[in-house]
Amino acid sequence: MSYHWNFASVFDNWWALAIGVVGTLKLFVVCLVIGMSVGLIVGLGRRSSRRPVRWLSTAFVEFFRNTPVLVQILWFYYALPILVPIEVSPFLAAILGISLNSAAYSAEIFRGGIQSIEPGQWEAARALGMTWLQCMRRIILPQSIRRVIPSLTNRGVEIFKMSTLASVVAYVELLQQGKLIASLNFNPLEVYTVIAAIFLIILYPIVRVTYAVERRLARSD
Amino acid sequence: MSSPILQLNGLAKSFGGIEVFRNIDLEVNAGDRIAILGASGSGKSTLLRCVNVLETPNSGEIAVDGKTVGSKQRSGALKYTERELCTLRQKVGMVFQQFNLFPHMTVANNVAEGLKVVKGIASDKARGRAVSELQRVGLAEKADEFPSRLSGGQKQRVAIARALAMDPEILLFDEPTSALDPALVGEVLSVIEQLANEGRTMLLVTHEIGFAYHMATRIVFLAEGGIYETGTPDDVLKNPKRPLTQQFLADHQRFHF
Ligand SMILES: Nc1ncnc2c1ncn2[C@@H]1O[C@H](COP(=O)(O)OP(=O)(O)OP(=O)(O)O)[C@@H](O)[C@H]1O
Ligand SMILES: [Mg+2]
Numbered sequence: 202m203s204y205h206w207n208f209a210s211v212f213d214n215w216w217a218l219a220i221g222v223v224g225t226l227k228l229f230v231v232c233l234v235i236g237m238s239v240g241l242i243v244g245l246g247r248r249s250s251r252r253p254v255r256w257l258s259t260a261f262v263e264f265f266r267n268t269p270v271l272v273q274i275l276w277f278y279y280a281l282p283i284l285v286p287i288e289v290s291p292f293l294a295a296i297l298g299i300s301l302n303s304a305a306y307s308a309e310i311f312r313g314g315i316q317s318i319e320p321g322q323w324e325a326a327r328a329l330g331m332t333w334l335q336c337m338r339r340i341i342l343p344q345s346i347r348r349v350i351p352s353l354t355n356r357g358v359e360i361f362k363m364s365t366l367a368s369v370v371a372y373v374e375l376l377q378q379g380k381l382i383a384s385l386n387f388n389p390l391e392v393y394t395v396i397a398a399i400f401l402i403i404l405y406p407i408v409r410v411t412y413a414v415e416r417r418l419a420r421s422d
Numbered sequence: 423m424s425s426p427i428l429q430l431n432g433l434a435k436s437f438g439g440i441e442v443f444r445n446i447d448l449e450v451n452a453g454d455r456i457a458i459l460g461a462s463g464s465g466k467s468t469l470l471r472c473v474n475v476l477e478t479p480n481s482g483e484i485a486v487d488g489k490t491v492g493s494k495q496r497s498g499a500l501k502y503t504e505r506e507l508c509t510l511r512q513k514v515g516m517v518f519q520q521f522n523l524f525p526h527m528t529v530a531n532n533v534a535e536g537l538k539v540v541k542g543i544a545s546d547k548a549r550g551r552a553v554s555e556l557q558r559v560g561l562a563e564k565a566d567e568f569p570s571r572l573s574g575g576q577k578q579r580v581a582i583a584r585a586l587a588m589d590p591e592i593l594l595f596d597e598p599t600s601a602l603d604p605a606l607v608g609e610v611l612s613v614i615e616q617l618a619n620e621g622r623t624m625l626l627v628t629h630e631i632g633f634a635y636h637m638a639t640r641i642v643f644l645a646e647g648g649i650y651e652t653g654t655p656d657d658v659l660k661n662p663k664r665p666l667t668q669q670f671l672a673d674h675q676r677f678h679f
Pocket of ligand 2: 466467468597
C-alpha cells in the first residue's frame, strides 16, 4: 500500500491547531492546579481525626475514582444544569470532570506520602511545640511531597492527556480542532499523527524537567 | 520555697485497657537530674512521653511551674488544648532514642526550626542562635550539612542542640545512646554531663547505669506499674532495698568486670 502523505493540508490549518494548543494548555493548567490542591485537601481529610471529615473524603475519592471521566464531563455538561440553575460551559464541565477525578487520585498519592513519614518526625516536631498545622506545613508535607513527586508527575501527564476528553462537549482543544480539520479536509491520518506528535513534543520536555527536579531533591536526603 | 518545676500527681496510662502504670507521683525541682530505670516494657518511655503529652495520660495531673496543665473533663480525665500543649512542650524539651532529625533540612535549620516556627524569631537571628547551640555540642562546623551526612553520635548531639535552642526548663532524654555504636556513646554522654554541670533540670531514661549513678541526683526505678523504688543513686544503686531492683541491678552487672 502506498499512501500519499499530505501534511500540507494540516499545516494550512496551523492557526486552528494553535488555538487548540492554547485551549489544551489552559485546561491542563487549571485542572492541574485544582486537581492537586483539592487532592491535597482531600488527602489530608482522609487522615483527619474527625470522623465525618474522614468519611466525606473517602466517599469523594471512591466516587470519582470509580466513575469514568468521560461520563463525569458529560454529566456536568448535560445533567448538572437540570439540577441547579447554572450555565455550564464546555470549559467548566471539562474542568469539573478532569479536576475532580485527578483530585481523587492525587488525594490517595498525598495520603500515601504523608503516611510514609515516620511517626518520629511528628513527635520531634510536636515536642518542639509546633501545632498540627505547623508540623504538617514545615515537617511532614515537604518530606511527603518529595517522596510522591514521581507519582504526581504521572498524574500531571495523565491530566494533560485527559484534556482530550473535553472534545466530547466540543471544548476547543487540540483534539477537537483536529477532528474539525480532519472532517473538513478528509485527512484523518495526517491530522491525528500531527496531534499525537504535538502532545509528545509538549509533554516530553516537561517530564524531563521533573526528572531533573527529582534528582536534585534526592541529593539532599 | 518556690514550687517545683514539674509535678506529676497520680499519673496513669494504659493502652487499650492494658495498664502501663498508675498512680505515679513525681516532683522535679530546678536542678534535679532524675534517672528513670526499669526493665524493658516497664513504661519508662511512656512515662516520659506523658510528661510532654506525646501520650495522653488516662488520669492524673501534670503541673508545670505550679500550674496544672489542661482542664478537667466530666470523666475526670484531663483535656489539653493545642495551645496548652504547645506552651507545655516549649518548657519541656525532648531528645529521642532515634534522634528524629528533620532530614530535609540542614543541621542549622534543624536547630533553628523551632525558634522560627514556634517562637517566631526572625530567620537570621534564629540561625545565629542555632549556630551557638551547635557550638555548645561541638558541631558548629556541621551547620550546613544535611543530617544524613552525620554519624549517629553527631546526629544525637544536633538533636540535643535542637532541644536546647528552645530554652526549655526541663529536658527529657529517652535512651539517648541506645541507638548508637558503643564507640559513639561517649561523645553524647559528655554533652549530657556538661548540661548536668550547668545545672540543667533533666529526666533521663537510660540503660547506662554507671552514667546514671554518676550524674543523677535521684533514681526512679519503675516496676509493677509504678515507682517501685526511688532515692539517691547510692541508696537505689548501691543498696537496693526491694527484690526487683536488686534483680535488675544484678542482671545489669552480670558481666561487669
Ligand atoms: N503506642 C502504644 N500502643 C500500645 N502499647 C504500647 C504503646 N507504647 C507502649 N506500649 C506498651 O506499654 C508498655 C511500656 O512500654 P514502654 O515503651 O514505655 O517501655 P520501656 O520501659 O520504655 O521499654 P524499653 O526499655 O524497651 O524502651 C509495653 O508493654 C509496650 O508494649
Ligand atoms: Mg523505651
